[in-house]
Amino acid sequence: MHAVILAAGEGTRMRPLTETVPKPMLPVADRPLVAHTADAAVEAGADTLVLVVGYEADRVREHFGDEYRGVPVEYATQEEQLGTAHAAAAAREHLDDDFVVLNGDDLYDRAALDALFDACPAVGAYEVDDPRPYGVFSIADGEVTGIVEKPEEPPSNRVNVGAYHFPAEAADWLDEVELSERGEYEITDVVERVVEAYDVTAVPVERWLGVGRPWELLEANEWKLGELERRLDGEVHPDADLRGPVVVEDGARVDAGVVVEGPALVRAGADVGPNAYLRGATLVGPDCHVGNGVELKNTVVMAGANVPHLSYVGDSVLGEGVNLGAGTQVANLRHDGGDVRVTVKGERVSTGRRKFGVVAGPGAKTAINTSLNAGVVLSAGATTTPGESVVRDR
Numbered sequence: 001m002h003a004v005i006l007a008a009g010e011g012t013r014m015r016p017l018t019e020t021v022p023k024p025m026l027p028v029a030d031r032p033l034v035a036h037t038a039d040a041a042v043e044a045g046a047d048t049l050v051l052v053v054g055y056e057a058d059r060v061r062e063h064f065g066d067e068y069r070g071v072p073v074e075y076a077t078q079e080e081q082l083g084t085a086h087a088a089a090a091a092r093e094h095l096d097d098d099f100v101v102l103n104g105d106d107l108y109d110r111a112a113l114d115a116l117f118d119a120c121p122a123v124g125a126y127e128v129d130d131p132r133p134y135g136v137f138s139i140a141d142g143e144v145t146g147i148v149e150k151p152e153e154p155p156s157n158r159v160n161v162g163a164y165h166f167p168a169e170a171a172d173w174l175d176e177v178e179l180s181e182r183g184e185y186e187i188t189d190v191v192e193r194v195v196e197a198y199d200v201t202a203v204p205v206e207r208w209l210g211v212g213r214p215w216e217l218l219e220a221n222e223w224k225l226g227e228l229e230r231r232l233d234g235e236v237h238p239d240a241d242l243r244g245p246v247v248v249e250d251g252a253r254v255d256a257g258v259v260v261e262g263p264a265l266v267r268a269g270a271d272v273g274p275n276a277y278l279r280g281a282t283l284v285g286p287d288c289h290v291g292n293g294v295e296l297k298n299t300v301v302m303a304g305a306n307v308p309h310l311s312y313v314g315d316s317v318l319g320e321g322v323n324l325g326a327g328t329q330v331a332n333l334r335h336d337g338g339d340v341r342v343t344v345k346g347e348r349v350s351t352g353r354r355k356f357g358v359v360a361g362p363g364a365k366t367a368i369n370t371s372l373n374a375g376v377v378l379s380a381g382a383t384t385t386p387g388e389s390v391v392r393d394r
Contacts, residue, residue: 001045001046001047001048001097001098001099001100001117002046002047002048002049002050002091002094002095002097002099002100003038003041003042003044003046003048003049003050003099003100003101003102004050004052004076004088004091004094004095004099004100004101004102005034005037005038005041005049005050005051005052005102005103005104006052006084006087006088006101006102006103006104006162007022007024007034007051007052007053007060007104007105008052008053008054008055008057008077008078008081008087008090009022009023009024009054009055009081009105010022010023010054010055010081011023011024011026011055011105011212012345013212013213013344013345014026014212014213014214014217015345015361016319016359016361016362016377016378016379016380017214017217017302017317017319017359017361017362018055019319019361019362019380020056020320020362020380021056021059021302021319021320021362022055022056022057022059022060023105023211023212024060024104024105025056025059025060025063026211026217026302027221027283027285027300027302027303028107028211028217028220028221028224029221029224029225029227029228029265029283030247030249030265030267032063033104033105033107033211033217033220034051034060034104034105035063035064036107036224037102037103037104037106037107037108038051038064038068038069038104039069040108040110040113041100041102041113041117042068042069042070042071043110043113043114044110044113044114044116044117045114045117045118046071046100046117047071047072048071048072048073048074048094049064049068049071049072049073049074050073050074050075050076050091050094050095051064051073051074051075051076051104052075052076052077052078052087052088052090052091052104053075053076053077053078054077054078054079054080054081054087055081057075057077060075061075074094076090076091076093076094077090078090082183082184082185083177083180083184083185083186083187084103084162084184084185084186084187084188085174085177085184085185085186085187085189085190086177086184086185088101088174088187088190089174089175089177089185092171092172092174092175095168095171096168096171097168098120098121098165098166098167098168099165099166099168099170099171100116100117100163100164100165100166101162101163101164101166101187102162102163102164103161103162103163103210105210105211105212106161106162106163106208106209106210106211107207107208107209107211107220107223107224108124108161108163108205108207108208109205109206109207109208111206112124112163112203112204112205112206112207112208113163115203115204116163116164116165116203117165119165119201119203120165120166120167121164121165121166121167121170121194121198121199121200121201122164122165122200122201122202122203123137123144123160123163123164123165123191123200123201123202123203124160124161124162124163124164124203124205124208125137125139125144125158125159125160125161125202125203125204125205126158126159126161126204126205126208127157127158127159127204128157128159129157131151131154131156131157131158131159132150132151132152132154133150134150134159134160135147135148135149135150135159135160135188136148136149136150136151136154136155136156136157136158136159136160137155137156137158137159137160137202138155138156139156139158139202142201142202143199143200143201143202144191144195144200144201144202145195146192146195147160147188147191147192147195149186149188158202160188160191161205161208161210162187162210163203163205164187164191166190166194167194167198170190170193170194173190173193173194174187174190177189177190207223209223213342213344213349213351214317214342214359215342215351215352215353215356217300217317218281218298218300218315218317218356221281221283221300222281222298225245225262225263225264225265225281225282225283226245226263226281228245228246228247228262228263228265229245229247230244230245230246230247230262231247231248232246232247232248233247233248233249233250234248234249234250234251234252234253234254234266234268235248235252235253235254236248236253236254237254237255237256237257237258237273237274238256239256239257240254240255240256240257240258240259240260240273241258241259241260242254242258242259242260242262243259243260243261243262244261244262244263245262245263245264246260246262246263246264246265246266247264247265247266248266249265249266249267249268250268251268251269252266252267252268252269252270252271252272252284253270253271253272254266254271254272254273255271255272255273255274255275255276256273256274256275257273257274257275257276258272258273258274258275258276258277258278259276259277259278259279260272260277260278260279261278261279261280263281263282264278264279264280264281264282264283264284265282265283265284266284267283267284267285267286267288268286269286269287269288270284270285270286270287270288270289270290271288271289271290272284272290273290273291273292274291274292275292275293276290276291276292276293276294276295276296277294277295277296278290278295278296278297279295279296279297279298280297280298280299280315281298282296282297282298282299282300282301283299283300283301284296284301285300285301285302285303285304285305285320286303286304287303287304288301288302288303288304288305288306288307289306289307289308290306290307290308291306291307291308291309292308292309292310293309293310293311294307294308294309294310294311294312294313295311295312295313295314296313296314297312297313297314297315297332298314298315298355299313299314299315299316299317299318299357300316300317300318301313301318301322302317302318302319302320302322302362303320303321304320304321305318305319305320305321305322305323306322306323306324307324307328308323308324308326309326310326310327311324311326311327311328311329311330312329312330313328313330313357313358314330314332314355314357315332315353315355315356315357316330316332316356316357316358316359316360317358317359317360318360319359319360319361319362319363319364319380320362320363321362321363322360322361322362322363322364322365323364323365323366324360324365324366324370325365325366325367325368325369325370325384325386326368326369327368327369327370328366328368328369328370328371328372329370329371329372330357330358330372330374331357331371331372331373331374332355332356332357332374333354333355333374334354334374337354338354339351339352339353339354340353340354340355340356340374340375341375342356342359342375342377343375343377343393351375356374356375357372357374358372358373358374358375358376358377358378359376359377359378360377360378360382361377361378361379361380361381361382362380362381363380363381364378364379364380364381364382364383365382365383365384366378366383366384367383367384367385367386367387367388368386368387369386369387370384370385370386370387370388370389370390371388371389371390372390373389373390373391376390376391376392376393376394377393377394378390378393378394379393379394382394
């Protein structure tokens with residue numbers, strides 16, 4: 001069975017992290033976000049992966065190649081991002097039987113995907129407290145009877161998570177979708193057509209996360225780092241103290257005086273310490289340097305970034321090649337106890353988190369003794385001056 005994985009989007013809500021990296025290739029634990037979906041699809045029974053690519057497509061191609069975990073990989077290009085049906089339709093030439101469509105920037109529990117692959121037609125349905133911001137299914141006796149987008153009066157609390165097992169003829173229907181009011185070709189139009197023609201199983205999804213904004217990337221890492229099993233393949237100094245589920249990959253180095261409270265992952269080529277403290281769900285990416293007197297808490301440090309000395313960074317995401325000057329301190333808690341707010345596509349929105357630090361775009365650099373306020377976003381290549389307190393995005 002073919003599994004079509006949608007991985008073409010720019011990820012504009014994830015800016016500036018996606019200035020150079022497509023959103024599906026952002027790091028979640030030991031692999032890119034989209035690789036978690038691909039792994040789950042292969043384990044559920046996909047015999048071919050069709051990756052729909054677009055923005056920064058070469059990053060996706062370089063990672064997956066022509067074969068992934070023994071399964072052939074084919075590519076379809078979505079030249080313009082015009083909606084989910086448009087993306088799936090790009091894979092039409094590869095489809096000649098029933099097929100599964102999955103979002104490449106979502107995480108799904110394995111059991112749900114196993115059940116989705118076993119049933120046709122079927123959709124993944126996830127239970128939420130407030131379904132109004134989502135596509136919501138009408139469900140009777142375990143079967144989908146309809147779907148409505150962002151209703152004021154939802155017919156259920158079971159929402160669409162972008163996981164579908166379509167019959168073969170639905171491949172042709174992808175090309176017949178009309179432009180929606182918001183200017184996109186929506187795959188939910190195909191779902192409605194399948195519901196009219198077939199009995200569609202609503203597969204319960206116990207755990208799901210759509211990763212669209214920086215704090216959701218943190219949450220994705222909290223999920224997947226929490227599944228780690230302790231493994232120390234790299235160089236660990238005998239005076240380092242590693243507690244719980246900590247992974248130090250081959251080619252990584254942990255120096256004397258370092259304390260790591262898992263879950264935490266130190267990737268190949270990274271070095272930590274001496275006298276650093278890592279705690280919470282923390283990822284230190286490939287070829288990163290975390291130096292003396294640095295504390296990282298619940299933070300993602302992407303490839304090639306450096307936090308060399310005497311800094312605190314909590315609940316933050318540091319993009320590729322970021323460098324924090326000595327004494328850089330990140331605030332991650334509002335004094336009034338409210339949720340931290342972050343700018344997304346020009347609008348200040350709540351993260352839903354009491355603790356959230358900063359988002360630093362690729363190549364951003366801070367000078368010595370810089371203070372960064374909770375919710376600040378540093379654009380790609382941004383800089384600060386010595387001793388500066390940054391309370392607004394730059």
